[in-house]
Amino acid sequence: xxxxxxxxxxxxxxxxxxxxxxxxxxxxxxxxxxxxxxxxxxxxxxxxxxxxxxxxxxxxxxxxxxxxxxxxxxxxxxxxxxxxxxxxxxxxxxxxxxxxxxxxxxxxxxxxxxxxxxxxxxxxxxxxxxxxxxxxxxxxxxxxxxxxxxxxxxxxxxxxxxxxxxxxxxxxxxxxxxxxxxxxxxxxxxxxxxxxxxxxxxxxxxxxxxxxxxxxxxxxxxxxxxxxxxxxxxxxxxxxxxxxxxxxxxxxxxxxxxxxxxxxxxxxxxxxxxxxxxxxxxxxxxxxxxxxxxxxxxxxxxxxxxxxxxxxxxxxxxxxxxxxxxxxxxxxxxxxxxxxxxxxxxxxxxxxxxxxxxxxxxxxxxxxxxxxxxxxxxxxxxxxxxxxxxxxxxxxxxxxxxxxxxxxxxxxxxxxxxxxxxxxxxxxxxxxxxxxxxxxxxxxxxxxxxxx
Amino acid sequence: xxxxxxxxxxxxxxxxxxxxxxxxxxxxxxxxxxxxxxxxxxxxxxxxxxxxxxxxxxxxxxxxxxxxxxxxxxxxxxxxxxxxxxxxxxxxxxxxxxxxxxxxxxxxxxxxxxxxxxxxxxxxxxxxxxxxxxxxxxxxxxxxxxxxxxxxxxxxxxxxxxxxxxxxxxxxxxxxxxxxxxxxxxxxxxxxxxxxxxxxxxxxxxxxxxxxxxxxxxxxxxxxxxxxxxxxxxxxxxxxxxxxxxxxxxxxxxxxxxxxxxxxxxxxxxxxxxxxxxxxxxxxxxxxxxxxxxxxxxxxxxxxxxxxxxxxxxxxxxxxxxxxxxxxxxxxxxxxxxxxxxxxxxxxxxxxxxxxxxxxxxxxxxxxxxxxxxxxxxxxxxxxxxxxxxxxxxxxxxxxxxxxxxxxxxxxxxxxxxxxxxxxxxxxxxxxxxxxxxxxxxxxxxxxxxxx
Numbered sequence: 016x017x018x019x020x021x022x023x024x025x026x027x028x029x030x031x032x033x034x035x036x037x038x039x040x041x042x043x044x045x046x047x048x049x050x051x052x053x054x055x056x057x058x059x060x061x062x063x064x065x066x067x068x069x070x071x072x073x074x075x076x077x078x079x080x081x082x083x084x085x086x087x088x089x090x091x092x093x094x095x096x097x098x099x100x101x102x103x104x105x106x107x108x109x110x111x112x113x114x115x116x117x118x119x120x121x122x123x124x125x126x127x128x129x130x131x132x133x134x135x136x137x138x139x140x141x142x143x144x145x146x147x148x149x150x151x152x153x154x155x156x157x158x159x160x161x162x163x164x165x166x167x168x169x170x171x172x173x174x175x176x177x178x179x180x181x182x183x184x185x186x187x188x189x190x191x192x193x194x195x196x197x198x199x200x201x202x203x204x205x206x207x208x209x210x211x212x213x214x215x216x217x218x219x220x221x222x223x224x225x226x227x228x229x230x231x232x233x234x235x236x237x238x239x240x241x242x243x244x245x246x247x248x249x250x251x252x253x254x255x256x257x258x259x260x261x262x263x264x265x266x267x268x269x270x271x272x273x274x275x276x277x278x279x280x281x282x283x284x285x286x287x288x289x290x291x292x293x294x295x296x297x298x299x300x301x302x303x304x305x306x307x308x309x310x311x312x313x314x315x316x317x318x319x320x321x322x323x324x325x326x327x328x329x330x331x332x333x334x335x336x337x338x339x340x341x342x343x344x345x346x347x348x349x350x351x352x353x354x355x356x357x358x359x360x361x362x363x364x365x366x367x368x369x370x371x372x373x374x375x376x377x378x379x380x381x382x383x384x385x386x387x388x389x390x391x392x393x394x395x396x397x398x399x400x401x402x403x404x405x406x407x408x409x410x411x412x413x414x415x416x417x418x419x420x421x422x423x424x425x426x427x428x429x430x431x432x433x434x435x436x437x438x439x440x441x442x443x444x445x446x447x448x449x450x451x452x453x454x455x456x457x458x459x460x461x462x463x464x465x466x467x
Numbered sequence: 468x469x470x471x472x473x474x475x476x477x478x479x480x481x482x483x484x485x486x487x488x489x490x491x492x493x494x495x496x497x498x499x500x501x502x503x504x505x506x507x508x509x510x511x512x513x514x515x516x517x518x519x520x521x522x523x524x525x526x527x528x529x530x531x532x533x534x535x536x537x538x539x540x541x542x543x544x545x546x547x548x549x550x551x552x553x554x555x556x557x558x559x560x561x562x563x564x565x566x567x568x569x570x571x572x573x574x575x576x577x578x579x580x581x582x583x584x585x586x587x588x589x590x591x592x593x594x595x596x597x598x599x600x601x602x603x604x605x606x607x608x609x610x611x612x613x614x615x616x617x618x619x620x621x622x623x624x625x626x627x628x629x630x631x632x633x634x635x636x637x638x639x640x641x642x643x644x645x646x647x648x649x650x651x652x653x654x655x656x657x658x659x660x661x662x663x664x665x666x667x668x669x670x671x672x673x674x675x676x677x678x679x680x681x682x683x684x685x686x687x688x689x690x691x692x693x694x695x696x697x698x699x700x701x702x703x704x705x706x707x708x709x710x711x712x713x714x715x716x717x718x719x720x721x722x723x724x725x726x727x728x729x730x731x732x733x734x735x736x737x738x739x740x741x742x743x744x745x746x747x748x749x750x751x752x753x754x755x756x757x758x759x760x761x762x763x764x765x766x767x768x769x770x771x772x773x774x775x776x777x778x779x780x781x782x783x784x785x786x787x788x789x790x791x792x793x794x795x796x797x798x799x800x801x802x803x804x805x806x807x808x809x810x811x812x813x814x815x816x817x818x819x820x821x822x823x824x825x826x827x828x829x830x831x832x833x834x835x836x837x838x839x840x841x842x843x844x845x846x847x848x849x850x851x852x853x854x855x856x857x858x859x860x861x862x863x864x865x866x867x868x869x870x871x872x873x874x875x876x877x878x879x880x881x882x883x884x885x886x887x888x889x890x891x892x893x894x895x896x897x898x899x900x901x902x903x904x905x906x907x908x909x910x911x912x913x914x915x916x917x918x919x
Binding site: 091092094095096098099100101102105129132133136137241297299300301302303304305306329330331332333336339340342343344346347349350351352353354355356357395396397398400401402403404407408411412414415416417439440442443446447449450453454 | 543544546547548550551552553554557581584585588589693749751752753754755756757758781782783784785788791792794795796798799801802803804805806807808809847848849850852853854855856859860863864866867868869891892894895898899901902905906
């Protein structure tokens with residue numbers, strides 16, 4: 016007799032997200048030591064594995080936790096603060112002043128805690144984050160129990176916590192070193208070069224060297240807008256992807272975020288180099304950036320994951336809306352309803368996202384040996400009845416609010432929609448008080464709107 | 468002293484949706500006899516109106532109930548049954564056989580009850596529906612307490628309940644006459660010509676005459692796909708809008724649904740005739756139909772509302788996702804983040820939707836004298852904190868699940884997310900049993916998947 020497992024989730028409808036795997040029903044997942052020990056269909060002639068804790072998941076859909084490949088968690092401060100503006104107005108009138116003069120390490124931490132609450136409630140169990148004062152984000156996400164790839168932002172101009180840009184790589188290196196020996200394997204600490212237009216070639220190559228020496232992912236915004244491509248051409252004679260390739264930055268550990276304006280040859284180039292892509296459809300739509308060539312990238316064999324981006328450009332840190340938007344946007348863009356079918360959209364948000372972050376050995380599918388990161392959705396609701404195809408429901412009908420329980424590394428972060436690792440609603444009260452201060456700071460007013 | 472009102476909703480953040488009106492906080496709405504008696508900001512020096520029932524709405528956002536200008540309620544049976552297919556495959560392989568041989572009046576009724584549950588849970592208080600056996604939809608929506616414009620479908624080929632197309636207008640007329648004297652003013656009964664390609668010119672003009680004589684709205688799918696436009700040109704020498712205009716069908720009571728493929732002169736034509744447009748962005752995206760020229764229609768002065776369409780093409784009957792998609796889609800389509808700002812998207816889903824349906828004297832804004840149709844959203848959630856701009860939250864961050872209470876005509880249809888006019892979860896069990904039968908019918912199997 017094997018020893019009892021820690022947790023048995025049983026009688027669920029289970030999607031393992033292993034390629035081509037059929038849904039399991041009535042399915043069970045056995046968890047031990049933070050890992051998945053067994054996944055299967057209940058056999059009426061054989062007792063279920065014994066466990067110290069049982070979750071009767073009848074009426075629930077169980078799948079791997081969602082993997083958010085691009086986020087700026089502390090930007091929840093700017094959620095809904097300045098929508099429907101041009102990127103330039105938005106940055107210069109609001110975001111830069113707020114980041115430069117209002118955002119303190121304490122506020123980065125508090126914002127990241129709010130973001131963590133939101134991510135967990137939306138069923139996101141792994142998040143790749145990039146910002147400044149990233150050690151505060153790391154602390155907040157670690158306390159919340161999330162799995163994260165945290166990346167210190169690098170730009171060649173003064174930034175929060177890095178007033179002298181000559182220090183940007185020293186700060187990033189210290190951040191990476193401090194995070195190198197995280198014991199639980201939940202956190203990866205790396206860096207994030209903002210973009211080819213905000214980092215010079217020396218910074219880019221030195222930053223990539225830092226991550227390469229440590230075997231870590233390297234993040235960079237790439238070809239988000241047409242303007243960026245034109246500017247890069249004017250300055251370097253090359254498109255952004257070709258420019259990064261000339262600098263030797265494109266390899267299997269590089270994550271190109273956005274990748275909207277790519278020529279067909281650049282799609283091939285990314286595929287050839289093994290570059291990963293973080294697709295952020297909601298952000299790209301709201302900012303009017305453009306439609307990334309995702310069907311082409313997938314056809315070329317590029318690994319693509321989904322990202323929410325920060326809450327200033329995707330006001331909700333919710334990959335359900337990105338799955339839905341990705342599936343709908345590429346269909347209408349091609350005028351072809353067969354593009355990016357539901358099961359593929361779910362794979363991008365789970366298995367493929369894990370591959371983007373180099374975490375495919377650990378998460379992304381419900382597979383024995385991998386970490387026990389899973390989410391349970393409540394199917395007993397009017398918009399999820401009847402149920403013919405669980406992938407369809409996940410993409411076209413479900414939402415973040417349907418996530419009922421969230422498990423990361425074998426630990427419950429949410430049960431029955433109650434956050435177990437974050438103080439709610441106390442957190443909301445603190446956020447509101449600070450947000451009033453931000454609104455007043457920006458408006459030059461004595462106080463912000465009463466209803467904040 | 469005035470007599471006490473029936474209901475006082477107080478201490479809410481209120482959006483009246485009257486043009487240019489600022490948010491009210493702390494706001495109240497007084498309801499009497501199913502109508503709004505007073506809306507205002509609480510005055511500390513003056514007591515609130517007396518009421519027989521009080522709702523403390525602190526922490527809630529109150530706005531007019533959403534108006535869904537296009538739905539096929541019974542198509543919830545086909546939710547997720549056949550996604551990611553071409554329109555032709557979808558119709559011929561699944562929808563037509565299911566509608567023709569499986570759908571009974573009892574199943575239309577049961578489906579419409581499920582749809583009603585979903586609509587209420589998503590904060591939709593008025594729905595324009597068009598289908599066959601529409602008397603069953605009318606019965607279901609009336610029992611659920613929803614406000615509705617129900618329209619009997621008209622096509623020139625055999626349809627559910629109308630095996631002989633020569634009877635289509637007689638059936639429609641009888642449907643309209645039977646609904647003409649509905650006492651509470653909640654229901655409007657009219658007809659819905661499916662399209663210029665499924666109805667001949669005699670049917671179209673006779674149908675329009677029927678609605679014109681009664682002062683009722685006339686619905687028609689228009690220019691949904693490029694193929695439809697090409698076919699209409701080949702048959703009539705005219706684009707669909709010009710063809711309908713030649714038949715005399717375009718006037719202020721005509722609601723053109725979809726209106727995707729319009730030439731600039733046709734936009735002007737719709738504006739000149741006062742035609743209303745129901746914009747269904749989710750459906751248009753999922754079917755790969757195209758992007759309607761909504762910014763152009765609005766600039767030309769056309770009244771535009773939002774529609775979910777049926778659950779086969781928008782798997783969730785949820786206008787929050789249509790608000791979000793409309794705001795995002797038109798931005799990326801124009802590469803201009805200032806297109807269709809949040810407040811305008813909310814107006815389309817409320818005030819403008821009411822105008823599309825000719826119900827602007829009754830619903831669409833929180834205005835004394837209008838019907839008490841309102842919804843309350845819970846703002847105390849991680850994804851809705853902080854709050855700088857309630858319109859932004861409604862469009863870019865909130866979802867159907869944030870709707871906590873729903874009031875129609877002064878009657879609560881949902882309180883604390885509990886449905887008060889529909890039996891849940893009993894309804895779900897009945898739907899599941901029938902859906903198994905449908906899956907078996909379509910697959911020619913003995914039984915459908917176990918997890919239905």
